Amino acid sequence: MNYEAVIGLEVHVQLKTSSKIFCSCVNKFGSSPNTQTCPVCLGMPGVLPVLNRRVVEYALRMGMATNCKIPKYSQLARKHYFYPDLPKGYQISQYELPLVEHGWVDIDVEGKTRRIGITRIHIEDDAGKLVHDESRPVSYVDLNRTGTPLIEIVSEPDIRSPEEAAAYVRKIRQLVRYLGISDGNMEEGSLRCDANISLRPEGQKEFGTKSELKNMNSFRNVQKALEYEIRRQTALLLDGQEIVQETRLWDAGKGVTHSMRGKEEAHDYRYFPDPDLVPIEISDQWMEEIRADLPELPDEKRRRFMEQYGLPEYDASVLTVSRETGDYFEEAVRLFDNPKSVSNWIMVELMKLLKQTDVSIEQCNVTPAYLAEILALVDKGTISAQMGKEVLQDCFGTGKSPASIVEEKGLSQVSDESELEAVVAKVMEANPKEVELYRGGKKKVLSFLMGQVMRETRGKANPKKVNEIFRKMLEG
Amino acid sequence: MNELITFPISKLQSLLSDREVSPSEIASAYLERIEAVDPTVQAYITVTPGVAEEDAKAALNRLKDGGTAPLTGIPLGIKDLICTKGTRTTCASRMLENFVPPYNATVMDMLNSQGAVMLGKLNMDEFAMGSSTENSAFMKTRNPWDTKRIPGGSSGGSAAAVAAGECPASLGSDTGGSIRQPASHCGVVGMKPTYGRVSRFGLVAFASSLDQIGPLTRDVTDCAILLEAISGHDPRDSTSADMPVPCYRDALKEGLKGMVVGVPSEYFVKGLDPDVENVVQKGIEYLEKQGASIREVSLPHTEYAVAAYYIIAPAEASSNLSRYDGVKYGHRSSNYANLMEMYQSTRSEGFGDEVKRRIMIGTYCLSAGYYDAYYKKASQVRTLIMQDFKKVFQETGCHVLATPVAPTPAFGIGDKTGDPLQMYLSDIFTIPVNLAGLPALSVPCGFSKDNLPIGLQLVADHFQEETLLQAAYNVELMAGCCNKLPEIK
Numbered sequence: 001m002n003y004e005a006v007i008g009l010e011v012h013v014q015l016k017t018s019s020k021i022f023c024s025c026v027n028k029f030g031s032s033p034n035t036q037t038c039p040v041c042l043g044m045p046g047v048l049p050v051l052n053r054r055v056v057e058y059a060l061r062m063g064m065a066t067n068c069k070i071p072k073y074s075q076l077a078r079k080h081y082f083y084p085d086l087p088k089g090y091q092i093s094q095y096e097l098p099l100v101e102h103g104w105v106d107i108d109v110e111g112k113t114r115r116i117g118i119t120r121i122h123i124e125d126d127a128g129k130l131v132h133d134e135s136r137p138v139s140y141v142d143l144n145r146t147g148t149p150l151i152e153i154v155s156e157p158d159i160r161s162p163e164e165a166a167a168y169v170r171k172i173r174q175l176v177r178y179l180g181i182s183d184g185n186m187e188e189g190s191l192r193c194d195a196n197i198s199l200r201p202e203g204q205k206e207f208g209t210k211s212e213l214k215n216m217n218s219f220r221n222v223q224k225a226l227e228y229e230i231r232r233q234t235a236l237l238l239d240g241q242e243i244v245q246e247t248r249l250w251d252a253g254k255g256v257t258h259s260m261r262g263k264e265e266a267h268d269y270r271y272f273p274d275p276d277l278v279p280i281e282i283s284d285q286w287m288e289e290i291r292a293d294l295p296e297l298p299d300e301k302r303r304r305f306m307e308q309y310g311l312p313e314y315d316a317s318v319l320t321v322s323r324e325t326g327d328y329f330e331e332a333v334r335l336f337d338n339p340k341s342v343s344n345w346i347m348v349e350l351m352k353l354l355k356q357t358d359v360s361i362e363q364c365n366v367t368p369a370y371l372a373e374i375l376a377l378v379d380k381g382t383i384s385a386q387m388g389k390e391v392l393q394d395c396f397g398t399g400k401s402p403a404s405i406v407e408e409k410g411l412s413q414v415s416d417e418s419e420l421e422a423v424v425a426k427v428m429e430a431n432p433k434e435v436e437l438y439r440g441g442k443k444k445v446l447s448f449l450m451g452q453v454m455r456e457t458r459g460k461a462n463p464k465k466v467n468e469i470f471r472k473m474l475e476g
Numbered sequence: 477m478n479e480l481i482t483f484p485i486s487k488l489q490s491l492l493s494d495r496e497v498s499p500s501e502i503a504s505a506y507l508e509r510i511e512a513v514d515p516t517v518q519a520y521i522t523v524t525p526g527v528a529e530e531d532a533k534a535a536l537n538r539l540k541d542g543g544t545a546p547l548t549g550i551p552l553g554i555k556d557l558i559c560t561k562g563t564r565t566t567c568a569s570r571m572l573e574n575f576v577p578p579y580n581a582t583v584m585d586m587l588n589s590q591g592a593v594m595l596g597k598l599n600m601d602e603f604a605m606g607s608s609t610e611n612s613a614f615m616k617t618r619n620p621w622d623t624k625r626i627p628g629g630s631s632g633g634s635a636a637a638v639a640a641g642e643c644p645a646s647l648g649s650d651t652g653g654s655i656r657q658p659a660s661h662c663g664v665v666g667m668k669p670t671y672g673r674v675s676r677f678g679l680v681a682f683a684s685s686l687d688q689i690g691p692l693t694r695d696v697t698d699c700a701i702l703l704e705a706i707s708g709h710d711p712r713d714s715t716s717a718d719m720p721v722p723c724y725r726d727a728l729k730e731g732l733k734g735m736v737v738g739v740p741s742e743y744f745v746k747g748l749d750p751d752v753e754n755v756v757q758k759g760i761e762y763l764e765k766q767g768a769s770i771r772e773v774s775l776p777h778t779e780y781a782v783a784a785y786y787i788i789a790p791a792e793a794s795s796n797l798s799r800y801d802g803v804k805y806g807h808r809s810s811n812y813a814n815l816m817e818m819y820q821s822t823r824s825e826g827f828g829d830e831v832k833r834r835i836m837i838g839t840y841c842l843s844a845g846y847y848d849a850y851y852k853k854a855s856q857v858r859t860l861i862m863q864d865f866k867k868v869f870q871e872t873g874c875h876v877l878a879t880p881v882a883p884t885p886a887f888g889i890g891d892k893t894g895d896p897l898q899m900y901l902s903d904i905f906t907i908p909v910n911l912a913g914l915p916a917l918s919v920p921c922g923f924s925k926d927n928l929p930i931g932l933q934l935v936a937d938h939f940q941e942e943t944l945l946q947a948a949y950n951v952e953l954m955a956g957c958c959n960k961l962p963e964i965k
Contacts, residue, residue, distance in 0.1 A: 039579050043799045045572065046559045046581060046680040048713050078795050080842075082819055089798020141803065270842035272851055275685035275792055278714050 003199040003237060005230050006207055007159035008119075011172050013151050013182045014126065014190040015058045020147035021125045022049030022092065027149065029188065033131070033142035041147035043087030048276050051076070055149040056280060058181040059099050059123045060290050062151055065175050065297055066118045068103030070287060074280040076123075079269040084141050085128040093152075094122035095271040099280065105175070106299060107167040108317075116168050117156030124150050151181075157196065157207065162226035166219050169193055174298055178323045186218050193222055198243070199233045208233075209243040213257060215250045225250040229257055301326050309339035318347050324362040335372035338379075345371060349389055353396045365399035366392060373402045382406070384416045414461045417469070420453075423461065424469045427452040438474050446470060477512075478505040481641040482961055485550050485698040488644060492539060492549045499532035499539070499549030503593050506551050510595065510642045513964050516623060518615045519637035521556045523596035524563055531593040538591045547705050548591035553643035555634045556597040557604055558689065559678040560584055563594070567680050568612035569602045571800045571807045571826035581678020582713065583647060583689055583706045590705055595643050599633030602828045603797065604654055604682040606630050607902040610893055611830045618889075619661060621928055621962045625886040628658030628902075634692045635662035639929075641961050645693040645702050649679055651686045652785055653881070653906025656918040656933060659692055660881035663920045663929025663960060665699045665948065666692045668906075670939050671913035672717035675710030681796040683789040684715075686910040695958040696919060696949045700724035703941060719939060727942035728949040733767035735947065738874035742778035743905055749884040752930055755922035756880045759932035762921075762954035763878060763947060773872055775864040780857045781908040786900060787841050787854035788911070793831075794838025800826060833896065862912045869937040876947045877935040880905050881918045885928035905933060915941045919948040920957035929957065 020027050023040035040047045063070055077095035103118035128143035153172060159165050173184035173191055184191045198210035213229060216222045228250075233243055247266075248257040296304070298320045305316040305326070319329045325346070332342045350371070354361060374395070378388040383406060394405045414420060427449055428435050434445045446467075453466050480502055483491070491497045507525050514520055528551065535549035554560060557567040559577040561584070566572045580588070587594075601611035609617045609632025617632045619625040620640035627636040631648030635658035638646050648655040650668035659666025667690045674689045681687060691702035704725070709718040739760060744753065764770050802808035802822030809821030827835070841850035868874050882902055892899045909916040915938070918931035932951055936944040952958050 039577075042804060044577065044579075044805065045565070045567070045575065045799070046557070046577070046676075046678045047579070048677050048715075050712060050714050080795060080798060082798070082801060084801075084803045084815070087799060087804055089801060090795055268844045270795075270839065270844075270847075272791060272795070272842050272847070275683075276681075276714065 001238070002202045003230075003234055004202045005160055005162075005226070006157045006198050006200060006210075007161075007165050007226060008157035008196045009155045009159065009165060009168060010194045010196075011153045011155075011169060012192040013062075013153065013172070013176050013184065015055060015149040015151060015181050016183060017052060017054045017058060017149055019052060021052050021055050021123070021149035022147055025147060029190075031144055033140070033144060036144040037146065041087070042143060043089070049092060049274075051277055051280070052149065055123055056099065056282075057290055058149070058179070059121060059151045060282070060287070061179045061181055061294060062153070062176065063100030063103065063121050064291060064294055065179055066103040066105050066121070066153070068100035068118055068121060070100050070282060071097065072282055073097060074099045074282070076274045076277045076280070077271045078274050079124075079271055081267050081269060083127070084139070085130050085143070085146070087128070087143060087146060091124055091127065092274055092277070093124035096273075097279075098122035105168070105171050107164060107171050109161070109163050109167050114158075114164060116158045116164075119154040119156050121151055121153045124152060126150050162223040162230070165195065165226050166223040169219055169222055174321065178295055178297055180295070189217070192217070195222065195226060197226060197229050197233070199230065199237060209245050211243065211245065211257075212247045213250055214247060214260065217252070221250060221252050224252075224255065225257060228255060232257065295323060305329075309333065309343075311339060311343055315340075315343045315347065318351075319343060322361070324360065328361050328368050331368035332371045335369055336375045336379075338375070341375060342371070345375060345392070349392050350396075353393065364396060366395050370395050370402055377402060377406065387416065414457050417465065420457075420461055420465055420469055421473070423453050423456050424466065424473055427456065428473065435474065446474075478508065480505040481509045481644075482959075483644065484694045484959060485547075485644050485701050486695075488550055489546065493544070495539075499535035499593055500529065502549065503528045503532045503551050503595065506595055506643055513640050514642060516618060516964055517620055517636050517640045517642065518617045519598055519627075519633040519640065519642055520553070520596045521566055521568060521599050521612075521614055521633070522564060524594055527563060527594050528596075531588075531591070535591040535593060545590035545705075546701055547587060549593060550645070551593040551595045551643055552587065553595050553598045553634060553637045553646035554584070555600055555631050555646065555648045557600060557649060557680040557682075558583060558647055559680065560594065560597065563597065565597065565680070566614070567603050568600045568614060569826065569828070569831070570613045573613070573807065575806050577678070579678065582675035582710045584678065586706055586708075592705075598631070598637055598646060601630035601632070601654075602831050603680070603793070604630040604649055604651055604687075605793070605830050605834055607653070607657060607899050608887075608889075608892065609633060609658070610889065611828055613828055616889060619886045619928075620964050621663060622886065622926070623965060625888050625928070626661070628661035628882070628886060630654040630658075631666070631692065632658045635659050635664055635666065638662070638664045638692050638694060639962065640964055645691060645698050647689055647702075647706070648692050649682075649687055649689050650906075650910065651682050651688075651789060652910050653903040655690045655692060656906050656916060656931070657882050657903060659918040660920075660931030660933075661886035661929065663931075663957065663962070664692050664694060665696055665917060665919050665952075665958065666690065666931075667699050667703060667917035667941075667944070668909065668915065669703060669707065669941060670717070670915040671910075672715055673719075673915070673939065673941065674706050675708070675713045675716045677710055677712040681792075683792040684796060685792060686785075686789060688910075696945060696952045697725065697728060699917065699948070700728060700945050717939070722942055724942060724945055727945045729946060730950065730953060731767050732763060732947060732950050735763075735768040735875045735943070736873055737763050737768045737770050737947070738773035738868050738872065738877045739770060740773050740775045740778070740868070740877055740879060742775050743879040747883060748880060749924075751885060751924035752880050752883065755924075755930040756878070756932055759921040759951055759955065760878050762951050765954060766950040768947070771872065771874060773868045773874060773877070775861075775868065775908065777857065777860045777864050778908055781861055781911055782900060782904055784854040784857040784861070785903075785907045785911060786837070787850050788858065790834040790838030791841045791851050792838070794835045794842065797827075797831070797835055802826075830896070858911045861908050865908075865912045865914060865935075865937075875936065875940070875943050879933045879935065881931045881933040882906070885924045885926070885930055909935055914938060915944055917944055917948055919951050919955075920960075921951060921955045922957060
């Protein structure tokens with residue numbers, strides 16, 4: 001029998017507001033333990049949370065970007081459980097009245113577009129971290145992360161394959177980065193993903209029993225964990241066994257999931273409205289302000305790039321992968337009006353370098369102006385395309401302007417290797433005796449041969465290059 | 477006995493401004509009084525002579541330099557669940573026996589900025605859960621009028637200290653009657669302001685949607701003075717109201733012409749002590765004599781208030797008290813082998829019986845499958861109770877309501893400890909007010925046959941503290957029960 005996977009994802013995204021969600025502590029990653037804390041985020045007696053307005057704005061941006069409905073009122077709720085990294089004994093989250101709900105995003109997998117429903121997006125505070133001492137049976141609590149603002153994005157069970165799941169998470173990351181609300185970095189934990197997955201016979205409407213997967217800390221792991229889980233559940237079903245509803249942890253090292261807790265051990269979180277916080281009221285005016293501030297989003301930008309610049313869909317998708325890439329492209333096109341050429345150079349040459357060095361496009365040495373300059377040099381025939389690539393590489397490494405690189409290296413002279421090789425070959429053919437002499441050990445004749453090349457190219461040949469070519473052709 | 481300890485704040489203010497007496501002299505008089513009678517009354521968990529001395533010095537400088545405020549040089553006692561920076565704040569619990577907050581409650585910042593002088597931290601029921609102050613982990617406070625009796629609770633220390641002359645005024649907190657009931661039992665004025673009138677920041681939470689800090693004083697004038705000092709919007713408390721603070725003292729005018737006083741029939745039930753009923757009837761007559769018109773009204777959902785309260789308050793408490801887990805501060809058991817045992821032993825050892833009882837009730841009420849039947853239903857009842865009051869104030873045209881504070885005068889120590897339900901019923905007349913978020917006070921109105929003080933409860937509409945104070949002031953004038961110091965035996 002063939003089974004179909006039914007997958008829903010819960011994505012947690014840390015928001016990069018300047019302060020925490022309920023206090024004025026700095027919201028920053030990587031400080032020494034317990035230095036970014038105050039009585040409020042430490043959950044000391046008598047203190048009260050005050051909601052950071054910016055967190056609501058960031059979450060609403062995401063709601064708008066995912067086509068969600070925005071209710072007028074929303075409410076924060078307490079979610080209770082005991083753990084040492086949770087100083088209040090409860091997380092402040094949302095339950096009955098989330099900030100936004102009922103939206104969707106489109107994802108592209110293998111050339112097909114699929115629409116994935118968003119059930120809800122709500123705001124909540126992050127917990128701290130436990131640091132375990134390897135040498136002694138003790139754990140330390142670091143509460144710097146406590147109170148970091150999070151949004152939780154819950155999808156409908158609309159995802160049908162691990163590839164779609166990975167594409168969905170990439171889409172979420174792309175959106176939060178476009179919106180400037182998060183780094184969306186899975187490895188650092190600023191974007192975290194849990195999955196609910198069940199199987200059902202193809203054609204069946206009812207859902208099967210699901211398992212919840214946790215601890216998948218990269219896009220690859222999301223995909224691999226789901227692939228594993230589909231294999232595991234398929235094998236059980238084919239064997240006539242039942243799926244147990246449970247929470248399973250992904251072990252990336254072993255490439256397997258294993259049971260963490262069953263349904264019976266599931267927490268009763270005892271949600272109830274947080275009496276310390278008044279309901280969030282979203283006025284039309286506030287909503288309009290936020291909407292007016294929204295940047296152009298990736299789908300929109302891609303369509304525009306195709307229309308405005310006549311780019312193929314593939315180019316448009318690559319160039320809109322991030323807001324910065326799109327901005328880079330448009331700035332370069334403004335200075336060098338050949339969109340397809342700019343696109344090719346970014347997609348092939350520049351992205352190769354970026355990938356090799358792990359530098360981001362907005363931070364790399366080759367500014368859009370420099371790229372445009374290189375393309376103009378190539379276009380005018382001052383340098384060849386091949387040399388253009390070298391200049392790009394040089395510029396990428398040193399940050400020097402293309403003009404100065406061309407001048408320094410004398411590239412505006414004839415330096416094209418294949419062109420020079422042809423001249424050198426011609427000179428060697430015309431002077432067999434001198435070639436013989438050189439090969440016989442009279443190295444001095446090289447200057448005579450060089451002179452012949454200079455005469456042939458009317459002095460424009462790059463001497464250094466010519467010298468190299470001669471040595472190669474005479475000795476090699 | 478130093479005469480200074482018999483004066484209300486208003487009298488001390490004029491002595492200070494006329495340079496008749498220094499803040500240190502006043503503080504010393506009170507500290508001596510504490511030393512003399514507190515071994516009997518047991519109102520203070522922590523006496524802070526060092527803080528008092530420093531505060532008094534600072535107050536003296538302000539008096540010399542000018543720039544004084546109404547409370548400059550006035551000593552106060554503080555209920556021990558209001559956080560005081562550098563002074564331990566125990567909530568009368570083993571759990572926080574040695575907890576020293578690194579921050580002040582907003583009300584403490586406000587009092588400090590006025591130059592008030594702190595005498596110490598006052599006893600209470602553990603985490604404010606109780607009606608007799610017998611649930612303190614440390615001591616049983618005595619009623620200064622009869623030391624075999626309870627002072628009421630949970631702000632029993634705050635009421636007893638004022639009554640015994642151990643401070644001219646104090647701060648308490650009121651979640652279901654915890655200021656008004658002990659004020660009535662101890663013969664002092666005690667007000668629960670409108671929910672949101674006074675910042676809750678730094679008030680250790682019992683039930684967040686009901687808790688409110690308020691003053692306990694010798695007379696109504698002092699109540700107005702202290703209320704004004706602690707009222708106002710606080711950006712650190714989202715539930716505090718951004719409303720202007722009037723000059724409450726200006727409301728204290730003789731005569732109540734045009735005032736309509738409602739008397740809710742549901743508050744005069746069977747089982748109401750005859751002494752209490754007499755005193756309350758007398759109080760209503762006083763109001764009428766001062767020019768108010770009296771109208772019988774109905775608050776039909778009153779009988780459900782206690783039941784709703786004992787779901788909502790424990791539910792919130794079970795959540796608020798989750799933070800006492802032994803990880804970060806406070807008590808941690810030494811008796812555990814793993815994390816779960818650490819939690820269990822810490823909380824079993826750190827909390828007293830009543831606190832545990834309420835945590836269990838609250839946890840149950842919020843559990844999956846019970847939430848709708850309990851917490852949600854109780855919240856709906858709460859809305860009905862609010863609507864009852866709204867009708868009376870906005871449709872029937874009442875300005876204040878006059879009711880008993882508690883069904884009986886102060887009862888004997890140990891009388892009700894074995895029967896939590898009987899104890900819960902002590903708050904039957906005060907609880908609806910908290911559920912509705914209204915301001916209310918208890919003003920001394922008479923005495924029982926056994927010479928125990930009995931207060932009259934007055935309730936007003938949201939943010940109508942001025943009306944409340946005006947009515948109370950007129951009762952005070954007629955009853956003449958304020959500013960009385962019992963002989964402590």
